[in-house]
Amino acid sequence: MIEFKLPSLGADMDEGKLLEWKVKPGDRVKRGDLVAVVETxxxxxxxxxxxxxxxxxxxxxxxxxxxxxxxxxRLLGLGETAPAAAPPPAAAPAPVAAPAAAPxxxxxxxxxxxxxxxxxxxxxxxxxxxxxxxVTVEDVEKAAKGRxxxxxxxxxxxxxxxxAPAAAPAxxxxxxxxxxxxxxxSRSKREIPHYYLSQTIPMQRAMDWLTAYNAKRPVTERxxxxxxxxxxxxxxxxxxxxxxxxxxxxxxxxxQGIHIGVAISLRQGGLxxxxxxxxxxxxxxxxMKALADLVRRARAGSLRSSEMSDPTITVTxxxxxxxxxxxxxxxxPQVAIVGFGRVAPxxxxxxxxxxxxxxxxxxxxxxHRVSDGHRGARFLAAIAARLQEPETL
Amino acid sequence: MDAEEIRKVVLAELKRIAxxxxxxxxxxxxxxxxxxxxxxxxxxxVALHERLKVEIPEADYRKLGTLEQVVAYLSxxxx
Numbered sequence: 101m102i103e104f105k106l107p108s109l110g111a112d113m114d115e116g117k118l119l120e121w122k123v124k125p126g127d128r129v130k131r132g133d134l135v136a137v138v139e140t141x142x143x144x145x146x147x148x149x150x151x152x153x154x155x156x157x158x159x160x161x162x163x164x165x166x167x168x169x170x171x172x173x174r175l176l177g178l179g180e181t182a183p184a185a186a187p188p189p190a191a192a193p194a195p196v197a198a199p200a201a202a203p204x205x206x207x208x209x210x211x212x213x214x215x216x217x218x219x220x221x222x223x224x225x226x227x228x229x230x231x232x233x234x235v236t237v238e239d240v241e242k243a244a245k246g247r248x249x250x251x252x253x254x255x256x257x258x259x260x261x262x263x264a265p266a267a268a269p270a271x272x273x274x275x276x277x278x279x280x281x282x283x284x285x286s287r288s289k290r291e292i293p294h295y296y297l298s299q300t301i302p303m304q305r306a307m308d309w310l311t312a313y314n315a316k317r318p319v320t321e322r323x324x325x326x327x328x329x330x331x332x333x334x335x336x337x338x339x340x341x342x343x344x345x346x347x348x349x350x351x352x353x354x355x356q357g358i359h360i361g362v363a364i365s366l367r368q369g370g371l372x373x374x375x376x377x378x379x380x381x382x383x384x385x386x387x388m389k390a391l392a393d394l395v396r397r398a399r400a401g402s403l404r405s406s407e408m409s410d411p412t413i414t415v416t417x418x419x420x421x422x423x424x425x426x427x428x429x430x431x432x433p434q435v436a437i438v439g440f441g442r443v444a445p446x447x448x449x450x451x452x453x454x455x456x457x458x459x460x461x462x463x464x465x466x467x468h469r470v471s472d473g474h475r476g477a478r479f480l481a482a483i484a485a486r487l488q489e490p491e492t493l
Numbered sequence: 494m495d496a497e498e499i500r501k502v503v504l505a506e507l508k509r510i511a512x513x514x515x516x517x518x519x520x521x522x523x524x525x526x527x528x529x530x531x532x533x534x535x536x537x538x539v540a541l542h543e544r545l546k547v548e549i550p551e552a553d554y555r556k557l558g559t560l561e562q563v564v565a566y567l568s569x570x571x572x
Contacts (some may be wrong), residue, residue, distance in 0.1 A: 314551045319542045322551065324531050365530075367513060395532050420530040 109408035112280035141280035310489035332486035334379035361411025374407035
């Protein structure tokens with residue numbers, strides 16, 4: 101019997117509220133399938149399962165708030181049979197049950213999800229009119245009132261199961277997010293002895309390369325400088341693994357992959373830093389697509405659990421807001437965060453001449469328990485060197 | 494498509510990216526007013542490219558500072 105427990109989706113989460121199950125007893129699931137939607141202080145997250153099996157029993161009821169580590173469901177491993185004492189699965193397993201993962205579904209904002217539950221609308225069947233086809237509160241209201249009945253998308257009847265669990269109202273969500281950020285950042289400043297370094301990096305080569313790259317491509321295939329910066333950090337981390345991992349149990353634990361958490365500000369306030377997996381292995385165009393997709397889903401409230409739990413380092417870019425330099429706070433249990441300011445013309449001396457070149461200040465905040473300034477300086481220099489050879493990114 | 498229709502499309506796409514948006518001053522810098530970061534800006538241009546079937550070279554971004562300029566640029570291109 102496999103126990104499926106509520107995973108931790110970040111240092112600022114110690115409990116979560118089950119909003120809905122995406123599976124039912126008898127369903128076959130495979131590694132990576134989405135099985136549940138859980139509300140955390142920062143977002144409603146699609147939770148993935150990490151084993152193959154058949155759902156045997158759903159332990160947690162939707163609407164319940166449970167601590168991290170609580171057994172939410174039990175599964176039978178492949179080939180395993182149900183123990184005699186346990187009741188058999190309620191219904192014969194549907195041989196062609198719909199896959200648990202529904203990658204094509206529209207993103208749904210947490211507020212819309214909540215509203216849909218209150219009104220008994222099946223949010224998954226609604227066409228979305230929000231950003232990127234996201235289902236909005238308005239869509240839900242329209243569907244509920246039948247004001248604009250789409251031909252085949254009549255409001256579905258309320259689920260026959262139990263009282264609909266309600267996600268928190270928007271104001272509460274903002275408050276919950278602030279509390280989560282407060283908890284994680286206070287812990288970081290209390291526990292992590294940060295040291296800070298910065299380096300001004302000339303960006304003429306990277307800018308020229310990017311301009312030439314983008315000039316040949318339609319707007320749908322263009323890269324942002326942020327993608328080059330992420331790749332440069334990822335490649336530098338290959339030689340500096342002591343900045344990629346976690347401080348846990350009084351020791352540094354290096355991470356297996358390079359999964360960069362990208363700090364994304366949300367329009368309603370607050371921020372979230374979900375991971376792009378294996379950044380060093382992605383080609384720039386793939387990385388750009390992954391970045392655009394991650395930002396879109398973060399803002400639509402449709403992230404996956406592995407993206408929340410896997411970041412091994414964070415990169416934050418505040419250049420668009422015009423800042424010169426970022427003095428960032430490490431997101432525990434990570435041990436480093438890299439910040440980028442804006443790329444802007446700055447005086448630059450070369451061969452005894454001063455000229456104006458586009459440059460960016462890259463900064464590093466790192467955990468002094470794990471690394472020292474000397475290593476940090478070399479890590480920043482490695483990032484700078486990578487950005488001088490944009491064609492190798 | 495005339496300038497007024499283009500203007501409606503532009504505003505609709507801005508609102509998709511920034512749902513909280515209420516009013517846009519047509520002659521003031523767009524990105525500051527709407528708080529568009531580079532990713533928002535790119536998404537905005539992709540949406541305009543797809544809806545209006547116009548190519549928007551990166552070299553032309555500088556011509557797209559205000560709502561007025563965006564509408565004028567797109568009107569000329571869509572003609």
